[in-house]
Amino acid sequence: MPATSSNPALGAAVAAPASMPAAPAPARRRLCVPLEPVSARARWLLGLAFFAVFVAAWAVFTLGGFVSPTFLASPVTMVREGWLLFTEYHFAHDIGMTVWRVLGGFALAAAVGVPLGIAMGAWKGVEAFFEPFVSFCRYLPASAFIPLLILWAGIGELQKVLLIFIGSFFQIVLMVAVTVGGARRDLVEAAYTLGAGNRGIVTRVLIPGAAPDIAETLRLVLGWAWTYVIVAELIGSSSGIGHMIVDSQALLNTGQIIFGIIVIGVIGLVSDFAFKAANRRLFAWSTLR
Known part of the structure; x- marks a missing residue:
């Protein structure tokens, strides 16, 4: 006859199944666990908390x-100067011109770079x-x-x-080529x-499989395009956010300079969120991979 334990707690521990999940750790402790995901609410709160601490x-x-002004x-001065930019110096027009330049150059780079990158990834000879x-x-x-572009195309x-x-084209081509070329061989x-056939492999296997990562590549390169447009507007420009920053630097108006930089960051952040939302809608199935 098997012996039984006289300790109730020990008996309960023996009787409990070995696969019983552990109690979830408190939220504050989960933040310290490597690779542990956080909720969307916590992510927003943490992101806003950093901005609050920074300001x-x-x-x-x-x-x-x-620090000297x-x-x-x-x-406070930055907000006041930003209000003056919109009410007296037509800063909304400068923002529109900068956004148009970014979208124009980026769309042209994507229209040429994505097909070339797909061809390079699919065919090793290319x-x-x-x-x-x-x-x-x-x-x-x-x-x-x-300097060469000014000679070839002027300052328009x-x-x-x-x-x-x-600035965007060559990055897109190589990143798309690597993405397409890394397709699963078993598929x-x-x-x-x-x-x-060979054409069906490209159109029905390689491109659909790489489409989510190609969209993510375009999202990343769009951020780089914003850095290039400011460089372009620093020289020989009569409009745009970069032009405003140069004028403000000549007047030692750091409030307007900082406001222009922040506007660029806000527009970039909005475009990044818009890109992410579009990618989730277009490639919802990719989250199942």
Whole structure:
């Protein structure tokens, strides 16, 4: 006859199944667990908390007199100068021009770069032909082309759009090529087994499989395009956020400079969220991978 334990707690521990899940850790402790996801609400609160801490530190250093207003305007001064930009200096027009230039150059780069990247990823002969030149151009700073672009296209809108195109195109091509070329071989072999031809492999296996990552690539490169447009507007421009920053620098108006930088960040953040939302709607199935 088997022996039984006289300790009720020990008996309960023995009787409990080994697979019983542990009690969930408190939210504050889960934040310290590596790779542990956080809720959407916690993510928003943490993100807003950082901005609040940043603005508070900025206010302490400027309003407290630790930094001269000549070198760094206070948050209050920045807001006041931003209001003047919109009400007296037609800053909304400058924002519109900058957004148009970014979208124009980026759309042109995506329209040419995505098909070329798909071709390089799908056909190794195409990759061998284009990849050395594209890799070489990828390391060239886009700002170095400004003198040549001014000679070729003047100082109008075409020069700025071409600069954004150059800065974005080669990045898109290589990143898309790597994404398409990394397709799962088992899916390709299964498609051949089911009777797909070479064209069907590209259009029905490689492109659909890489589409979510291609969209993510475009989202990332759009952020880089914003850096190029400001460089383009710093030289030979009569409108745009970059032009306003240059004028403000000549007047030592750090409030307007900071406001222009913040506007760029806000527009970029909004476009990033819009891109993410569009990707989730277009490729909802990719979350199941």
